[in-house]
Amino acid sequence: MFDAGGADAPGGAGPSPLAGTHILLGERDAETAARFTRTLREHGAGSVHTVGTPEAFRRAGADPPAPVRFWDAAVWHTGLDGDAGSLGRFLEEWRAQHPGIPVVVTDDAPSARLAVTALRGRAADLVERSDPEGLAVAVARAVAERADPLGVEGSGQGSLRMLVVGAHPDDVEIGLGGTIHRRAHSGWDVTVLTMSGGGNGGDPALRRKEAHRAAEVLGARLLMEDLPDGSMADDRTTVEAVERAVAETTPDVVVVHSESDTHQDHRAVHRATLVACRKVARLACYQSPSATVAYRPNRFIELSEVDVEAKLAAIAAHHSQAASRWYLDEDLLRSTARYWGRFSQTRFAEPLELVHERNPLLF
Numbered sequence: 001m002f003d004a005g006g007a008d009a010p011g012g013a014g015p016s017p018l019a020g021t022h023i024l025l026g027e028r029d030a031e032t033a034a035r036f037t038r039t040l041r042e043h044g045a046g047s048v049h050t051v052g053t054p055e056a057f058r059r060a061g062a063d064p065p066a067p068v069r070f071w072d073a074a075v076w077h078t079g080l081d082g083d084a085g086s087l088g089r090f091l092e093e094w095r096a097q098h099p100g101i102p103v104v105v106t107d108d109a110p111s112a113r114l115a116v117t118a119l120r121g122r123a124a125d126l127v128e129r130s131d132p133e134g135l136a137v138a139v140a141r142a143v144a145e146r147a148d149p150l151g152v153e154g155s156g157q158g159s160l161r162m163l164v165v166g167a168h169p170d171d172v173e174i175g176l177g178g179t180i181h182r183r184a185h186s187g188w189d190v191t192v193l194t195m196s197g198g199g200n201g202g203d204p205a206l207r208r209k210e211a212h213r214a215a216e217v218l219g220a221r222l223l224m225e226d227l228p229d230g231s232m233a234d235d236r237t238t239v240e241a242v243e244r245a246v247a248e249t250t251p252d253v254v255v256v257h258s259e260s261d262t263h264q265d266h267r268a269v270h271r272a273t274l275v276a277c278r279k280v281a282r283l284a285c286y287q288s289p290s291a292t293v294a295y296r297p298n299r300f301i302e303l304s305e306v307d308v309e310a311k312l313a314a315i316a317a318h319h320s321q322a323a324s325r326w327y328l329d330e331d332l333l334r335s336t337a338r339y340w341g342r343f344s345q346t347r348f349a350e351p352l353e354l355v356h357e358r359n360p361l362l363f
């Protein structure tokens, strides 16, 4: 699931996640519907059922026509039912009625505002309507991420679990916010562990509140420790704090600051986490603003526009920091994700430096 990209391309290795799937396609224009259907079928979809009105979409959603018994994914065109406001209402209603069926939204020219609406409504993705290939890739990804993660060896019972560790409030959002959002919304159980209240950067009570709000935006749970901001050590206290979170969350994957970082707290937390996670299947490092050029990523997690918007919204939740920190500039955050996208051949990505793996199927 954390492939370095390319696996979604037709002719790529392995069976397509769309093999044998049933897709409900909302599309008014017959020619566009035919193009989408052809491309989805080329990617392995078992059947594509097209409807041209919102009413027919809702009806088919609730009651798939035989022989289809359930939908694996749905595709909703914004033009079916008016403006961004109605997209929000549609997504809310769909999620309430069909929480397990991912929806990919198509639009003639997706705006940032529409992406935010799609994000809030937890759409799986937002795709330009002129791009059938992009649609097929988005649907395949939505289906693969929704798929029962029990198929992954060693994941134990239930969802895959990820623990993301940061020294200060906002570290994790900056390094891995998009990935957290992506995984949390595809059924992963994600916990953020923040080692301090960030007292050096402002009022700890306010920062704590902001941290909770940010985790909520991403769909993660937050655990907070109270280590001294600015003078953390890779000693027993820090190791035990991480060990407590590991015992509580039993993660399949842990992600933390890199060793290649100029901030002493980040390095200390990195080292303590290595020790605390010696028995965890996979450990990787995200990129902090204080990472040095020695940070050497070898995995790239592709992100949708919606994931990037969620990351920005989570970072913006840290109101008390937003104005004073150069690295919280939205343009910089967005272009950084855009830059890493070149390595996964997608528009946006976040990098990871994989430190150890005991289960190569996990990312």
Ligand SMILES: [Zn+2]
Pocket (backbone or CB within 6 Å): 167, 168, 171, 263, 266
């Ligand atoms: Zn930090």
